[in-house]
Amino acid sequence: MNPNPGQYRMKRITRRPTLLPLFALLASLCLAAPVSAGEPMDVVQKAMDKTLSILTNPDYSDSEQRSRIKDVADEYFDYVELSRRTLARHWNRLDMEQKKEFVHLYRDLLAKTYLDNITGYSDETVVYGREIPLDDDQTEVRTTIRTASKDVPVFYRLINRKGDWKVYDIKVEGVSLVQNYRSQFNDILVDKSPDEMLADLRRKIAKDKAEAQ
Numbered sequence: 609m610n611p612n613p614g615q616y617r618m619k620r621i622t623r624r625p626t627l628l629p630l631f632a633l634l635a636s637l638c639l640a641a642p643v644s645a646g647e648p649m650d651v652v653q654k655a656m657d658k659t660l661s662i663l664t665n666p667d668y669s670d671s672e673q674r675s676r677i678k679d680v681a682d683e684y685f686d687y688v689e690l691s692r693r694t695l696a697r698h699w700n701r702l703d704m705e706q707k708k709e710f711v712h713l714y715r716d717l718l719a720k721t722y723l724d725n726i727t728g729y730s731d732e733t734v735v736y737g738r739e740i741p742l743d744d745d746q747t748e749v750r751t752t753i754r755t756a757s758k759d760v761p762v763f764y765r766l767i768n769r770k771g772d773w774k775v776y777d778i779k780v781e782g783v784s785l786v787q788n789y790r791s792q793f794n795d796i797l798v799d800k801s802p803d804e805m806l807a808d809l810r811r812k813i814a815k816d817k818a819e820a821q
Contacts, residue, residue: 648739648747648766651773655684656734678719686774687715689767693776694789698797706802713809720816735759747773 662668662676691711692699702710737750745768753760765777777786796805 648749648764648773649736651684651766652749652751652764652775653736655680655775658683681719682715684775685718686767686769686776687711687718689769689774689776690714690718690786693786695793695797696790698794698802701797702802706806709806710802710809713806713813716813716816717809720813734762 658680659677662673662680665673668676688711691707691714694714695702695710699707733754735752735754737752740748740750742748742765747766747768749764749766751762751764753762760781761779763779764775765779766773767776777784779785793805796808800808
């Protein structure tokens with residue numbers, strides 16, 4: 609498969625690829641045995657296995673399949689950490705209620721992209737590489753999508769939250785999900801207040817949900 613991820617577009621947003629759908633792609637592939645397996649590697653594998661079992665279950669309706677896959681993403685992604693890193697210096701401009709709303713809306717935005725791109729996969733293989741410690745509580749799990757034409761490096765970054773490893777970023781061919789969205793939200797927040805940004809995001813999510821019905 610040649611992934612064609614979606615993008616978050618509001619005023620002043622240029623078209624840039626997003627990376628979260630590749631998590632769904634990886635979950636749907638024929639998986640190769642890992643070279644080494646620590647706890648973070650196990651987390652990535654379990655998330656993939658669960659998603660694959662949902663994708664291949666003929667008893668699920670489309671809506672049930674989407675709901676269950678969204679639950680898997682909720683289980684393995686740290687949306688608060690993802691949100692904080694995405695907004696970066698703008699995060700502290702939001703008050704507590706604004707932060708809670710942003711995390712909720714951002715989760716819906718990412719889920720929409722994730723689910724819209726999940727069905728188009730084929731029989732590429734994933735080769736597991738290594739775990740690279742980034743800090744005492746952060747690790748990068750390196751994998752490669754092996755296609756007929758090339759190998760695509762996909763790195764998962766995880767953080768340890770009270771003993772649980774959660775994904776907070778994905779890098780595909782060196783392009784980071786967090787950095788991609790950070791650039792887009794930074795463009796918005798240069799000219800707009802957090803309230804205006806949240807209002808734009810609410811409208812975007814509402815429009816997507818209406819179109820999906």
